[in-house]
Amino acid sequence: MTASTCFATEGLTKRFPRVTALDALTVSAGTGVTGLVGANGAGKSTLIKILLGLAAPTAGRASVLGMDAITQGPQIRRAVGYMPEHDCLPPDMSATEFVVHMARMSGLPRTAARERAADTLRHVGLQEERYRPIGGYSTGMRQRVKLAQALVHDPKLIFLDEPTNGLDPQGRDEMLALIRRIGTEFGISVLVTSHLLGELERVCDHVIVIDGGRLLRSSAIREFTRTTQAVAIEVEDGLESLAERLGRMGEAVAVQGRLLTVQVPPDADPARTFDAVRDAVCDLDLHLVRLEQRRGRIEDVFKENTVKDPAPKEPAV
Numbered sequence: 001m002t003a004s005t006c007f008a009t010e011g012l013t014k015r016f017p018r019v020t021a022l023d024a025l026t027v028s029a030g031t032g033v034t035g036l037v038g039a040n041g042a043g044k045s046t047l048i049k050i051l052l053g054l055a056a057p058t059a060g061r062a063s064v065l066g067m068d069a070i071t072q073g074p075q076i077r078r079a080v081g082y083m084p085e086h087d088c089l090p091p092d093m094s095a096t097e098f099v100v101h102m103a104r105m106s107g108l109p110r111t112a113a114r115e116r117a118a119d120t121l122r123h124v125g126l127q128e129e130r131y132r133p134i135g136g137y138s139t140g141m142r143q144r145v146k147l148a149q150a151l152v153h154d155p156k157l158i159f160l161d162e163p164t165n166g167l168d169p170q171g172r173d174e175m176l177a178l179i180r181r182i183g184t185e186f187g188i189s190v191l192v193t194s195h196l197l198g199e200l201e202r203v204c205d206h207v208i209v210i211d212g213g214r215l216l217r218s219s220a221i222r223e224f225t226r227t228t229q230a231v232a233i234e235v236e237d238g239l240e241s242l243a244e245r246l247g248r249m250g251e252a253v254a255v256q257g258r259l260l261t262v263q264v265p266p267d268a269d270p271a272r273t274f275d276a277v278r279d280a281v282c283d284l285d286l287h288l289v290r291l292e293q294r295r296g297r298i299e300d301v302f303k304e305n306t307v308k309d310p311a312p313k314e315p316a317v
């Protein structure tokens with residue numbers, strides 16, 4: 001582990017009676033904004049709870065900012081902010097009262113707590129409504145209050161569990177922009193989870209993908225897009241014969257409706273793939289409608305994995 005490591009796990013396992021939520025997970029993340037991506041039930045919230053010292057692992061180790069998650073939970077929670085996934089706000093309190101209370105709970109004196117709460121609520125974009133009871137807030141406003149209470153004690157690192165949940169597209173964009181600002185302008189490292197894969201590539205420096213409690217991939221965002229480059233092709237007729245020809249030439253092809261995609265191998269020059277496609281289209285005398293380079297998206301990691309999975313078994317009758 002280096003000085004810039006925000007958290008690290010080694011063989012981290014969490015078994016519940018009926019399910020293994022984390023399965024020998026070994027992963028680490030540095031400073032900046034890290035995305036933790038996985039479908040519902042992948043183990044994201046369980047990982048966060050273990051990192052905060054709120055749940056004990058069945059096996060393995062975890063550390064946060066150099067502190068041991070099993071024995072130093074209280075110290076970790078002092079240095080780390082946590083925005084939980086589910087609604088946990090008192091409906092009868094105003095945002096100001098609640099965030100001041102959370103600041104006081106973290107040890108700030110009364111005046112400092114008031115000032116910090118006012119600053120934090122302004123940063124997350126809550127204006128006059130902060131004096132009204134939370135019970136009347138929209139989902140977007142409630143998410144902002146949850147974010148403010150995670151930030152109010154001036155943490156070095158924050159864990160945001162599904163912060164865009166329940167938001168409309170505009171609310172989601174605003175929340176993502178806010179997360180990016182927290183990571184850049186405020187200099188606070190962020191671990192943010194989402195099951196909506198596409199949205200994280202806009203704000204993260206690094207992405208960790210887990211599935212069924214296991215690590216699928218962990219890499220810098222530029223690595224994700226670089227290694228999943230593809231060339232998309234549309235022809236008037238003859239898509240199948242083009243796919244077959246390119247396949248025989250050793251290209252990794254996939255047909256999606258009227259579109260044919262050819263994966264550019266990692267570290268290869270896309271120009272070589274373009275040439276191969278051009279030659280095949282000429283040889284087959286096809287009419288080319290579209291030929292374009294596509295940068296891969298995080299979703300592709302899941303698609304790749306799905307392809308490798310065996311077909312589901314027929315249920316027993």
Ligand SMILES: Nc1ncnc2c1ncn2[C@@H]1O[C@H](COP(=O)(O)OP(=O)(O)OP(=O)(O)O)[C@@H](O)[C@H]1O
Nearest residue numbers: 016019020021038039040041042043044045046047
């Ligand atoms: N306290 C618990 N008791 C039993 N099973 C649990 C408990 N907490 C989580 N699980 C199970 O562990 C698995 C991982 O859950 P977890 O909440 O970590 O997933 P997640 O990736 O955060 O998904 P979601 O966003 O849907 O919560 C799921 O199958 C879940 O049902």
